[in-house]
Amino acid sequence: MQTMTHIRTHTIIFAVTMFLCSALMAQNYTISGTVRATSTGETLISATVYDMLSGKGALTNAQGRYSLTLPRGRVALRVSYVGYKTLYDTIELVANREMNVKLESSVQLQTVTIRADRVSSHRSSQMSAIDVPVDNIKSVPVLFGETDVLKALQLLPGVQSGTEGLSGIYVRGGGPDQNLFLLDGVPLYNVNHLGGFFSAFNADAIKNVTLYKGSFPARFGGRLSSVLDITTNDGNDKKIGGDISVGVVAAKVNLEGPLYKDKTTFNVSYRRTYFDLLMQPMIMAVGLAEDMGRTNMGYYFYDLNAKVTHRFSDRSRLIASWYSGDDKIYARVKYNDGYQSETVKLGYNWGNMVGSLRWNYELSPKLFMNITGAYTQYRNKVSVGYETDGKGSDFSDVEMSYNSGIRDITLKGDFDYQPGPDHTVKFGGAYVHHIFQPEVIGLKEESSDHEYDIDTAVGGSAIHAEEMSLYAEDDWSISEAFKVNVGVNVTGFAVQGSFYPSLQPRVSGRYMLNEDLSVKVGYSFMTQYMHQLSNSSISLPTDLWVPVTAKIEPMYAHQVAAGVFYNLMGLVDLSMELYGKNMENMLEYRDGASFMGSSTGWEEKVCMGDGWSYGMELLAQRSIGQVTGWVGYTLSRTMRRFDREGQKLNDGEPFPAKYDRRHDISVMVSYKPSKKFDASATWVFSSGNVGTLAMQRFVDPETGAQSSYIEHRNNFRMPAYHRLDVGVNFHKQKEHGVRTLSISVYNLYNRQNPFMVYRSSSHSYTLNGKHYNSALVQLSLFPIIPSLSYNYKF
Amino acid sequence: MNANKYRKILPFMRLLFFMGLVPFFSSCEKVIDFDPGETTPYVVMKSRPTNDSLVSVYLSRSTFFLEDDYYDYGSYAGSIPYITDASVRLYVGSEYYDGTLLQDGDRKYYQFNIRPKVGDSLHVEATVPGYDVKVTAGTRIPSMPVVEIVDYEVEQDEYGSSPRFRLRFKIKSGSGREYYSLSLDRSTQKTQMDSVTWIWDTAGQQRVQCYFMTDDAIFSNTDIGTVIDGDDGSLYGTEMSCSNELFSNGEHLFVVEFGMDMHSYVGDDVSDMPVWLAVRSLSPELYKYNQTMQAQAESEELLAEPVQVICNVSGGIGVFGGMSQKEKRLPVARKKTQQ
Structure with a gap:
């Protein structure tokens, strides 16, 4: 019934939208083309192409293409992009014309100050979205000096980190599974390395990062809380070049260049940690000294990004992309008594693999097409094995494993249509075949006599599901002051004989009160057909991705947002956004449930409930000049309520979500006085995380059973979190490139931030004059940590 | 890369590595100040x-x-x-x-x-x-449970040494949500206590462990085969609780099975040692309290979610929850034990 009401409401909104769109056709000519960087030939995303006479403009799409339809006559074009010199050109528009533009980097122009005539966020109809320049991401000082996209995003208002050091993000009260991570348009399921200490995105391979926190454009769907749209570099079409970096924990190499000049380019990035390689001699020595036998253990992760782009013509490109990233923990201890050897093996292995093939084609100056075929896989495996090998031919090998994973096969088409100067229409559709493999336990046994050989698997069988979606959106300039983005996303999910349809309207609007001041409002309805089951705050390889089923319903979220945006003298963007979000059918583990050691299936371990979040976000951002950066503040409240019969948590009463934080402040400052030197600093402050702590213990006076009394779930708030990080980079021009030496200090004033809190009887405490032989103790992870890294760019 | 260059880079990489190790060895504990609210006992x-x-x-x-x-x-x-x-x-x-x-x-x-x-x-x-x-x-005080014994038998194994007791019984449910607790015992006699009628084993030194066996999903989250004996101090009570979630306005068949050779020597003069089945209707508050006490007692896994004991006492904690009870005596002849 509720679904029918949704459908009726959304159909009306959709019909009105389409009617308004029909009134757009007029006799005009179209200028279209690609905007690229001169030095590398990279296409530039969201560059502005603007006619200063008519006041009409367009942004380049994800492929760097623009299309601008204007009346016949004189056109004064201004093409601009952050960090590049603005290009001005005047033409006489008498017919449709192709006009490719190349912009020169302002850094290469020997200018110290980065200047750009950019479209300030206050002019866009889109709200709750932030473009984060990759240079800014790279300049944020981080843990172990490892540049990290997600940690940089955690500094933005409305985006919260999880526990200290972890790279998961929590956007406007949503869970970590409610973020859609798109790598070149293809979803990535696991974005964490080392339990979340590093993200899977190698900044050297990235061209553009855009985060949507709300008012989602209709082209995005499938998650409730955010979309992180990441585009990787195509590769330099002029010359072979690259970067080599060596840091505290990892080394990286990035290589790019033309395979066939002006036609085919490549970009390959590889990153690997080397804990295991450097520790191996020490581990072997300790193993032998402790009589443990020959010991081989370690941990590493790697990322490999590869992309090949072939340009058939200015109108047609074929792009093949590949990403694979794996984490591996391994241990192998071998004992040998001279007669028989015994080997104990342990392995944790998890990772993603994404491959895609895309074809961009300009069907006409006004219509651009992007067809994508993709394969995504996320899997994890935990295995334990025991092997004996006697003299002669006697041997036995036993291995138990726990596997889970998800595979997607995707086919989608996206179209950009520019019917006139006042409309930018996007439409398309996608089909995804999902194969979920939630929990499979494998047993393999082999011995020399083969009498008891086993090779079997038990557990949940694969769940196949089909997901379909169609969308249409129009970015419509109704007047000079009033602009809206309206659209609808229609999806359906078929699984286990059930079909879940969803009609999701999206609308956002901007009204310019004057040249520098605008107000915006937005509404979006989102549906999510899959859940990630996570027990703790740490992302573990055993986290399960599970689909909706006949029992588990899709998650829904309604979000409204309103904001005021002000551009102060062209120097600083100021914004204030208010948001409210209501989420339905969220999953949590039941009290006492754990993903480990239970004979019951995952559906029996979880319960379903609702949540809501509301708050205010303030942002002051300066992107121009020697000193850039931002100051962000978030005031928010996030609650959960699980009150359905048989699925209650906290006895059905509302309780704060795990990452409910009242205050979040972030300050990021970057200073670039010369080409040889730059420095940056970040300071973050946030209210402490909440957790559940039993403040009283009691014994059932009738039975003697002992118990802890928890007044309500998440009843305890940890101490506040704050930290200052600083970093400096020294650049030096060498014969074949630029050498950069980076020094950063994480947690400069050595604040002991809480990682976890527990009762300890090893400490004492005095409270209100009373002495206790126990105390509440926090464990801190990271004290002050200096880091050093070396980069050579050629 | 030639060997000389490699030798130069290696110490640098080692230095970087040891810098990376620093935080892992320097994590620390610290007593924190906090406001616990009320410290007075409840x-x-x-x-x-x-x-x-x-x-x-x-x-x-x-x-x-x-x-x-x-x-x-x-x-x-x-x-x-x-x-x-x-x-x-x-x-x-x-x-x-x-x-x-x-x-x-x-x-x-x-x-x-x-x-x-x-x-x-x-x-x-x-x-x-x-x-x-x-x-x-x-x-x-909830209404009395409606219990019907379907059948029961003592099944000998091939050696005649480990007989097993098997019981099938039904609970008939009303249309609303109803809650039950089931307990099973084998004893020589029933004793009327002062406050509550209990099945009381006055002869045996230890009580017989019994298992409820069903593959119905309603019990799957109580871990099929919950031991209903209370000898293990980690368990709460001697009962298995369930609701009529899946058989509301209907009936449900239960199967109980246990080995009969587990009771201790009680003397040769005892010829009959019946099995007692007690089915109790529980008030919602008592059911929730029992369930959550049991779940907390069993929750020992490091990464398990914390369990909140649900209470209905205002101004304090605990439970005041009514129940009504029905018992069934199932005569079983006792095999004399060897000393």
């Missing part, structure tokens, strides 16, 4: 008023979590901080009764001279010296 109330039985109310105190673990006694009641100076009043409908403090071994409780009937609404109020707020709670 009044703990426990009562399970049962139809046609005298009502007992137990009162004790909780302890602040930083207090020493002085009450680490399992089922040993000697150190439970019973409250013996309270004024406790029980309301049944519009009438009220004052409680009298009694002692049974180490256990102390307030008893009321009233045997409530099915459907009665009960309300209890306790005034405890040192506490400003009265401790109150209410409940209702």
Whole structure:
């Protein structure tokens, strides 16, 4: 019934939208083309192409293409992009014309100050979205000096980190599974390395990062809380070049260049940690000294990004992309008594693999097409094995494993249509075949006599599901002051004989009160057909991705947002956004449930409930000049309520979500006085995380059973979190490139931030004059940590 | 890369690595200041008023979590901080009764001279010296469970040494949500106790462990085969609780099975050792309390979600939850044991 009401409401909104769109056709000519960087030939995303006479403009799409339809006559074009010199050109528009533009980097122009005539966020109809320049991401000082996209995003208002050091993000009260991570348009399921200490995105391979926190454009769907749209570099079409970096924990190499000049380019990035390689001699020595036998253990992760782009013509490109990233923990201890050897093996292995093939084609100056075929896989495996090998031919090998994973096969088409100067229409559709493999336990046994050989698997069988979606959106300039983005996303999910349809309207609007001041409002309805089951705050390889089923319903979220945006003298963007979000059918583990050691299936371990979040976000951002950066503040409240019969948590009463934080402040400052030197600093402050702590213990006076009394779930708030990080980079021009030496200090004033809190009887405490032989103790992870890294760019 | 360059880079990489190790060895503990709110012990109330039985109310105190673990006694009641100076009043409908403090071994409780009937609404109020707020709670005696024995048998194994007892019985449910607890015991006789009718094994030195076996999903989250014997101190009570979630307005078949060679020597003069099946209808508050106490006791896994014990006592913690009980005696001849 509720679904029918949704459908009726959304159909009306959709019909009105389409009617308004029909009134757009007029006799005009179209200028279209690609905007690229001169030095590398990279296409530039969201560059502005603007006619200063008519006041009409367009942004380049994800492929760097623009299309601008204007009346016949004189056109004064201004093409601009952050960090590049603005290009001005005047033409006489008498017919449709192709006009490719190349912009020169302002850094290469020997200018110290980065200047750009950019479209300030206050002019866009889109709200709750932030473009984060990759240079800014790279300049944020981080843990172990490892540049990290997600940690940089955690500094933005409305985006919260999880526990200290972890790279998961929590956007406007949503869970970590409610973020859609798109790598070149293809979803990535696991974005964490080392339990979340590093993200899977190698900044050297990235061209553009855009985060949507709300008012989602209709082209995005499938998650409730955010979309992180990441585009990787195509590769330099002029010359072979690259970067080599060596840091505290990892080394990286990035290589790019033309395979066939002006036609085919490549970009390959590889990153690997080397804990295991450097520790191996020490581990072997300790193993032998402790009589443990020959010991081989370690941990590493790697990322490999590869992309090949072939340009058939200015109108047609074929792009093949590949990403694979794996984490591996391994241990192998071998004992040998001279007669028989015994080997104990342990392995944790998890990772993603994404491959895609895309074809961009300009069907006409006004219509651009992007067809994508993709394969995504996320899997994890935990295995334990025991092997004996006697003299002669006697041997036995036993291995138990726990596997889970998800595979997607995707086919989608996206179209950009520019019917006139006042409309930018996007439409398309996608089909995804999902194969979920939630929990499979494998047993393999082999011995020399083969009498008891086993090779079997038990557990949940694969769940196949089909997901379909169609969308249409129009970015419509109704007047000079009033602009809206309206659209609808229609999806359906078929699984286990059930079909879940969803009609999701999206609308956002901007009204310019004057040249520098605008107000915006937005509404979006989102549906999510899959859940990630996570027990703790740490992302573990055993986290399960599970689909909706006949029992588990899709998650829904309604979000409204309103904001005021002000551009102060062209120097600083100021914004204030208010948001409210209501989420339905969220999953949590039941009290006492754990993903480990239970004979019951995952559906029996979880319960379903609702949540809501509301708050205010303030942002002051300066992107121009020697000193850039931002100051962000978030005031928010996030609650959960699980009150359905048989699925209650906290006895059905509302309780704060795990990452409910009242205050979040972030300050990021970057200073670039010369080409040889730059420095940056970040300071973050946030209210402490909440957790559940039993403040009283009691014994059932009738039975003697002992118990802890928890007044309500998440009843305890940890101490506040704050930290200052600083970093400096020294650049030096060498014969074949630029050498950069980076020094950063994480947690400069050595604040002991809480990682976890527990009762300890090893400490004492005095409270209100009373002495206790126990105390509440926090464990801190990271004290002050200096880091050093070396980069050579050629 | 030639060997010389490699030799230069290696020490640099080692330096970087040891810098990376620093934080892993320098993580630290620190006592934190916090505002716990109330540190005064809560009044703990426990009562399970049962139809046609005298009502007992137990009162004790909780302890602040930083207090020493002085009450680490399992089922040993000697150190439970019973409250013996309270004024406790029980309301049944519009009438009220004052409680009298009694002692049974180490256990102390307030008893009321009233045997409530099915459907009665009960309300209890306790005034405890040192506490400003009265401790109150209410409940209702639920209707009697409808139980039907389908059949039972003693099945010998091929050696005749390990006979197994198998019982099938049905519970018929009403249309609303109903809650039950089931317990099973094998004993020589039933003893009428002061407050509650219990199945009581006066002959055996240990009670027989029994298992409820069903593959119905309704019980899957209680871990099929829950031991209903209470010898293990980590378990709460001797009962298995369930609801009629899947057989509302219908009936459900239960199968019980246990080995009969587990009881100890009780003397050759005992010829009959029946199995007692007790089915209790529980009030919602008692069911929730039992379930969450059980879940917390069983939750030992490091990464398991914390379990909150659900209470219905205002001004304190614990439970005041009614129940009604039906018992079935199933005669089983006893095989004489060898000394």
